[in-house]
Amino acid sequence: MIGLLGFVGLWALGRWRGWGDGWLLAAAGWWLVLMLAGLPILAGTLPARLLGGRVEAWLVFGLLALVALGYREVLRAVRRRKVAEPVPAAPGAFREAELDRYARHIILREIGGPGQKRLMAAKVLVVGAGGLGSPVLLYLAAAGVGVIGVIDDDVVEGSNLQRQVIHSDGRIGMPKVFSAEAAMRALNPFIEVRPYHRRLTGEIAVDLVRDYDLVLDGTDDIDTRYLVNRACVAAGVPLLSGAITQWEGQLSLFHPATGAPCYACVFPVKPAPGLVPTCAEAGVAAPLPGVIGAMMAMEAVKWVTGAGEGLAGRLMIHDALFAETRVIAVRRRADCAVCGGRH
Template sequence: METRDPASLPALTQDESIRYSRHLILPEVGPEGQRRLKAGRVLLVGAGGLGSPVAMYLAAAGVGTLGIVDFDVVDTTNLQRQVIHGTPDVGRPKLDSARDRIAGINPHVAVEGHPVRLTSANARQIVRGYDVVIDGTDNFPTRYLVNDACVLEGKPCVYGSILRWEGQASVFWGGRGPCYRCLFAEPPPPGEVPSCAEAGVLGVLPGIIGCVQALEAVKLLLGQGDSLIGRLLLFDALRLRFREMRLRRDPACPVCGDAPTIHELIDYERFCGYAPAEAVTENRMNDDVPEITPTELKERLDRGERLTIIDVREPFEWEIGNLEAHGARLIPLKQVPERMDEISPDEEIVLQCRSGARSAQALGFLRRHGYDRVLNLKGGILAWSDQVDPSIPKY
């Protein structure tokens, strides 16, 4: 991040001086620091759970330009934690909703929207135009992509991650400390780490971690304080405990090490073990996964065909809504290997989960063990609720 000459910093208007008066009397900020914030350009990758508090607090703090990368639309399930969006915004692009909320918080902040999927083809060009990048992503391919783009462009990446009741935060800055790859050289196998959609997340948690990210971004722009470079902050909300791990740069890191081998962005979906189609959406499976749609399944059940429906979700998900009325049985994904004797290979089996991702994993496992008559319910119970029985709650 370049240190700007104070003479080149934009002046504060009278309204801004009043708005930021509590900053101006802080010795670590003052008028010059506030002008640095006004000149600052921060890129938020994602306007979801983490991006919401980051965007709102950076806007309130007077960061002059916020770039937002997001191509998703607001869904009702987002509202429990993505507080930048409201009930009237359901169905709107998140970028539009976030832009309106930021304008309401601080009309002096410019929002640069990037309504695109961040890819290896556009990431460096987008990242290049900003001083600080905020990682608000929720999947491993994009997380590695953001990290590598920041290292190659020499930008600090303020990292955050949340799941269930736990969160993490750090600042990765290749050349000045470790990067994300120094901490996680290899991604976990697909499906090993559940998404928030599968495992859940406490609604307050992204507010806590997002505020830490916003704080780190402000400190970087001001050039004040001790940043989280070389430190990983761990937060346990259930026990209300913060812990810290020291991080070291890996000299063998392929992107920020002594002899880097990555000089351009790569195919991150394949690096993380995903087929390209899987990377687009968790609801889309590989072409070689035999599927049955909810309407097809309902028609076959109505004809009285003998089908064994196995629900591989967790017990608490089963309680939210299930297909027990159609003969479904619960065998959580992790229990499938030890309970195979409860699943007859002579029967035609339909595997089902929330959206189709976990059931596809169970299908692959059973096929490797000689089960040939196995189908995956396309779109899971969410699709069943949409296409067959809207009385089944969606979550």
């Protein structure tokens, strides 16, 4: 009777104090200890008087209760571990978190599940993590592009923050590629980011571009633009190129392998020094890089998924000051020094 009262009392105290069901197991263990400690006394006539039966029966009862409770605790521990561990997705299938994240893409008829899988398998290189690169990188990351490379040798400065929205005041002085990587990973942990903190040069351009399915160029350096175009033509990789100044921007998809012109076909002569000022020299409206950069990201998503009509063979020009956008046809040049006669 004493052991039974102790068992019930300890269990009731644990429930009242909110200690959990583990105290039920402890109470059962305590009951068993009490029984074992009392064996010498209980071997006589005391079992009949104190316990109301044979001591062996009470010992069997205690052991069975202990085994049952222990088994329950083991099952609960296994269930908790199973819930805590992420369930890997089957090959080619979406994880539950990815289904929720990309649901608005998946329900689009032009993208759907197959299109989203193509985005997740795509590798896109972005040249420049500045005004145009900022929205491009953010939207490619949000869209779920599987591998995103970004190359830039610059660091974040206070004057960048008026328009380069991927960076923050707390990351002034940090290399732009690492600042962009931090923002992209915070936005989407399911993607791979490859930052290249260096200047794109002729020695590495072609080999770097070959690792990717699509290149987006958002630099404001004329020489880099022509270099990226040559590398893309040599590697057979399509190039989405955008440019901005003051209130205007333009973009097009250059891909001679599909019959579209390359950048040099449309702009065969490099502008004279000072003829095309940079943003630092001429200024730029803060939202303009976001407008053109978002358009570039949109064209990238369309190209990867095969949705709609892209800008291959067409040049889009946007005038933000007068809210006008026009598209003009552009063609290959047979005498192009870069792609003429290659495809």
